[in-house]
Amino acid sequence: MVQAAKNSRESALSEMDKNLIQDRAAELGEERYALLKGIPQETIRNAWFTLSHLLLADGAHVIDMGSDDGAMTFAMSVLNPNIKITGIDKNKRQINKAKELYKRHNLDYMVGDVTGYMLEKNSFDAIINSFVLHEVYSTSRYNRRAVIDTMQEQFKLLKPGGTMFIRDYASPPPEEMVVIEMPDVPSLGENITDMSEPDLLIWYSEHARPRSDPGTGGFFLEELPARFPRTRLFRLPHKWAYEFLLRKDDRKKWETELQVEYTFYTDHDFRRQLRTLGARLQYSAPYWDEEFTKKHFEGRFRLYSDSGRLLGSPPTSYIAVAQKMSERKSLHIEERRPSLRKKESTIKISSMRNDKTGEIADIVSRNMEIGEILPYLITEDGRLKIFLHDGVARSVVNAMPRSGYNIDGKRWSGHMLEPVSFDMAAIADIGAFDVKNTALFARDHLGLKPSNNAILEHGMDYYPSPDYIDERIRTYFLRVESTQREISPKTALGYNARFQARGVIREIEAQHVLNAIAVGLVPNGRLEMQILSLYQHLGLKAENWTQKDIALKRGKITAKADIRVLL
Template sequence: MERYAVTLQSATVSKVDKTEISEQVAASIRNFSERAKGEGARRGVIDMPEYIQKKAALISAHFLLPAGARVVDMGCETGEITYALAALNPRAEIIGVDRDQKSIEFARKNYRLPNLSYQESDIAIPNMEDDSVDGIINSNILHHVYSMGGYNPGEVTALLEKQMQKLKTGGTMLIRDYMMPPEGEFVLLELPNLPSEGDTTADLSDADLLVNFSQTARPMASGCEGFFIEELMPRRDGTRLFRLPHKWALEFIHRKSYRKDWENELKEEYTFFTYQDYRREFARLGMRMVFSAPYSNPWVVKNCFKGRFQLYDEDYAPLGTPATNYFIVAQKVADKQSLVLEERRPSQKPVGDLQIMIVRDKKTGALHELVKRPGEYCDIVPYRITPDNRLVIYVRSGYPRPIVNAVSRGSHNLDGKKWSGHLIEPITMDTVNMTDDVEENRKMIFGYVDSYASLRAKSDESWYVGDTYFPSPDRIDEAIEPVFIEVENPQKPTWPIKEDKEVNFT
């Protein structure tokens, strides 16, 4: 692979001992672990059930919060998840909001941390200033707004607009909720043919409950209760087969196990926006829908889905297990910034600087497209270890990559994830002019990082070259050598420098 390698050559042996750097990074990780798990750090911290911890961790994973960030958890109820979020993010201010007075009183009494507070308020947070919030969490709350608003999507849009006004430019909104399949789409739902044990909701078989649900769903919409359904001849012994709108098949699947509170469940409608609806509304509000992904709760799949039903399309092709909910991340952007990058039409011109070749697998004989860009490059990873031994890494945020949203050709994304096309990635530098002179290479790299990102190396010795890696050996004809540079704390005025002069971009 010599022809692919970046020509740093002798620069790979730098003046800084890699072992020393690795020990510093390891110390940072150990320090975090001790603060998170040590007895001293855990005093006054309440152990939460595992499912609460996992839910809070999933939510936290979708945020990149600077030190001192202000995050609001909407509809926090009695505050358990909000508390877990605060424990996971000790350098951020976490605020739980709920309009129920008793829930807020319970949360304030039972869950206390220095960076945690609770407010009795509407989730439109009218008491907060505009442009004052770094993050908003709408976890399983928007479908309540839709249902209580008379199944009116305009109620959701109006709320999102009010919440968006509270976000700072660059602020993030996370939605964890359900997603509606395309309107007008029908599916087949196969259920076990079991007898009901009685006439009450608790005693009905799943198939009989579905028939009942088709007549009583959305009772708050006067004259609009229920939905279309027809029973077909079963294709397998011991089953019943129904044809119904995909939306209502999902509505039934998501609630069929909650029979103890069935009357209230009937009033709820879980799915209200399709992916296209979310993207359209966010674009109208000046927000970039950065990411969306389905999520399947393992416990729900095991105990409520597996072996309980089978979905088919109208051609009897089996459909996969539906997601239990979706995560959607949107970012408020400044005026005139791009919201969505997508492929409009294939170009008849050469594809920029990319070179595409066809290669054959020697073992299987299969043909593959291999992409190569001209020149040679390295990834530059500036980092800093703070006085309290935290590791901070600097990357490019929101970098446009239209190819991410190229129109599928004969395949689709199996995991259902979608992006806006604005990615987080390392700083990349062309290394074609580098030589065997280590000092000249160092000056070139340091100068590039200073001019490109206003980051200055801590010293002439504070850098090293990492191991070569291949971004995608079977698809991209390229090998990358990462260059790690320890930098000083940046003082660029446009960056969110805090009073303690510490910035956290991770």
């Protein structure tokens, strides 16, 4: 629940500043449109999706491994002109073509292997592996060790704190069997393009994995009696059902793609191997592309577990974001069980009765009032940047479940990105929000220097869960000067004393944080609302890449509520 502050000024920017920023944003939008006009929308979308998982500082150097024709690499250089991107591919012809077609001040291409052996170690801020690692696996005659070696060499290229982005496919458990049901449509011929899907599946079961030793290719497939008229039913390993469903409609590339195997690691394998490299696995999750699912999966087949349970559409890819950490830095934080040690807690649980319904509920409260602040600045080219606390240890994100099932498969390391928090008693101590008191507050609690004549600005108030949590979190904004570096947090509010991880305060572009929230990298809905509130407070507008049409329906009013009761 959100409550807007009544005493906030309409905008912290002058009309002149606001117009300059909006004009600059319009110019950048027109420039971006002109540059990307000839690039397919799917490529642009993939470029945005990839960059949204990388919260990069200005000047960061990114390597796009296996850049192919260079189109997505180019699109990323346009979407974020403040970083440098190098596309690497072993195909010399593709690289030369990319160099001719795509020229940008922050973009270059080079011929090379995806291991990056020819590059300088500890020199790059991010490495992108977008549908590359399964190619490494396939060209090495389906050798998982080749993938491990590739990731190991790539990690040597990253600076400490650098990020590796992986987008590929995660294999179902290798021993798991499934049943697939498809329409019984007759084939038009014996060519791949003329086969029905059931006949193509049978052909695929006999010819899969052609790079294997003679006599070891293919996979188990059993046709079962049909359950319904005009259908066919097959039992096979889940991995190979997934392989077939991903490729069945791409008949033009079938022959060349036959030797490529998309899945090689399970989700568990990916996470284990990355942690073996000393990586903090910030985020991992299966991903469902809505358009691909609708076009190739929905209504085309039914997939069942071996026990007969109906399964949903398989993921269209798998995402992993791993950060290279220095020695003795935490990789994963989880909460396994309540501590048995007696200790003082800031949390209090009280039972309260609803006067009207008689229902009793447990209400959670704590012995302090929390405030959160978004320090911000506007760059010369009109971008809104904010300062956030990165790496806050939140074990509750990985609390050990007592029952249930992780329905979306998303996992985080437990190191969160949050606004800078403080005890509201600090606000009471400073008295009036004037320039002098604001500067003292920023020095003592933020370690930042306010801009000229800047004062604390009250933003929205947030009620996490009015029915069960007796808490109001106040939000404040403060315009500050750029630091060009990470700084240590001044206070330890909200930390668990058992964790040594304290994180850092980073300067990040606000739009990039919104994008990261949209793709799931940052699981913080409150932060999203706070940033959008800041945009509104400044009279600016954020981009929205995930906008969908909402079907609104009219309905008759059946009852009226008293607004005083709701509040």
